[in-house]
Amino acid sequence: MILGRAFEDMCAQMYYRGKMFGFVHLYNGQEAVSTGFIKLLKREDSVVSTYRDHVHALSKGVPARAVMSELFGKTTGCCRGQGGSMHMFSKEHNLIGGFAFIGEGIPVATGAAFSSKYRREVLKEADCDHVTLAFFGDGTCNNGQFFECLNMAALWKLPIVFVVENNLWAIGMSHMRATSDPEIWKKGPAFGMPGVHVDGMDVLKVREVAKEAIGRARRGEGPTLVECETYRFRGHSLADPDELRDPAEKAHYAARDPITALKKYMIENSLASEAELKAIEKKIDEVVEDAVEFADESPLPSRSQLLENVFADPRGFGIGPDGRYRCEDPKFTEGTAHV
Numbered sequence: 001m002i003l004g005r006a007f008e009d010m011c012a013q014m015y016y017r018g019k020m021f022g023f024v025h026l027y028n029g030q031e032a033v034s035t036g037f038i039k040l041l042k043r044e045d046s047v048v049s050t051y052r053d054h055v056h057a058l059s060k061g062v063p064a065r066a067v068m069s070e071l072f073g074k075t076t077g078c079c080r081g082q083g084g085s086m087h088m089f090s091k092e093h094n095l096i097g098g099f100a101f102i103g104e105g106i107p108v109a110t111g112a113a114f115s116s117k118y119r120r121e122v123l124k125e126a127d128c129d130h131v132t133l134a135f136f137g138d139g140t141c142n143n144g145q146f147f148e149c150l151n152m153a154a155l156w157k158l159p160i161v162f163v164v165e166n167n168l169w170a171i172g173m174s175h176m177r178a179t180s181d182p183e184i185w186k187k188g189p190a191f192g193m194p195g196v197h198v199d200g201m202d203v204l205k206v207r208e209v210a211k212e213a214i215g216r217a218r219r220g221e222g223p224t225l226v227e228c229e230t231y232r233f234r235g236h237s238l239a240d241p242d243e244l245r246d247p248a249e250k251a252h253y254a255a256r257d258p259i260t261a262l263k264k265y266m267i268e269n270s271l272a273s274e275a276e277l278k279a280i281e282k283k284i285d286e287v288v289e290d291a292v293e294f295a296d297e298s299p300l301p302s303r304s305q306l307l308e309n310v311f312a313d314p315r316g317f318g319i320g321p322d323g324r325y326r327c328e329d330p331k332f333t334e335g336t337a338h339v
């Protein structure tokens with residue numbers, strides 16, 4: 001959680017210094033959800049996220065260097081600089097992506113869960129008990145894909161957990177104004193799956209609920225819908241002046257900061273000393289500083305990388321992974337963009 005918080009604070013600094021481009025959405029305040037869920041996963045399990053994806057990537061084990069470099073648009077980023085803030089992806093870590101269109105990741109996650117079931121039951125890979133977590137927001141629950149995927153996942157008993165990060169706002173639209181029944185967890189039972197509501201500011205409670213839901217999925221007992229009540233401590237994106245939300249509401253949730261709460265719990269229960277917790281913060285600061293230095297010093301992608309993964313060899317010219325066109329026609333020599 002501390003890595004997530006420090007990383008995001010650094011992103012804000014770097015964004016305002018012009019090191020990052022496009023929209024950048026931070027996760028401050030919501031850390032207990034990412035940590036509570038993702039830290040229970042195995043490497044083979046999958047995570048699908050949204051545009052608010054940096055911390056999900058970090059929780060899934062993508063190194064801070066690779067995430068920061070991706071934000072800087074550098075070749076050493078986890079998508080070699082071609083994804084940016086909203087499109088973190090790492091095949092190695094089974095992070096199947098941040099998705100910028102809301103709801104777009106839910107069917108992808110449902111597909112990933114289907115593939116686990118198919119491998120186990122049809123291809124007879126007995127040890128394939130992989131679980132997929134789909135993270136998305138409250139506003140997204142009013143989109144059609146959400147309902148379609150709940151239906152399919154319940155029908156086929158897919159190994160998936162739908163994790164709603166209900167931070168009460170969809171940009172400037174209050175959840176209470178936008179949703180006919182604001183209790184999202186109730187939509188699980190409507191499709192024949194358990195629905196659970198949990199305090200998303202309490203990492204231990206989130207972890208308890210997550211353990212149950214992930215276990216259920218792994219045992220082949222089907223999906224769960226979990227609504228985590230949480231709050232974002234910053235504006236919707238770094239371009240949002242955050243003037244709409246009531247200061248009293250912000251103060252209410254700030255007082256429930258999941259990191260402060262866990263620290264208090266650990267000290268009161270003699271699980272750690274102040275000095276040990278300080279040492280963690282210091283170590284994390286070093287990790288984040290190192291990530292920034294690494295990203296800053298890394299090279300920008302070469303121009304030839306521009307067309308990679310964009311065209312599937314459009315006219316049989318053979319655009320190679322080096323971006324060179326293997327074509328004799330002088331009209332289409334290397335470096336032209338008129339393919």
Ligand SMILES: Cc1ncc(C[n+]2csc(CCOP(=O)(O)OP(=O)(O)O)c2C)c(N)n1
Binds near residue numbers: 102136138165170171
């Ligand atoms: C299909 C689609 N419609 C509209 C948008 C614009 N949009 C970006 S974020 C957002 C609100 C999403 O709110 P929520 O699901 O609660 O997620 P949060 O930002 O609170 O994490 C909207 C409508 C979009 N990205 N995709």
Ligand SMILES: [Mg+2]
Binds near residue numbers: 166
């Ligand atoms: Mg929201």
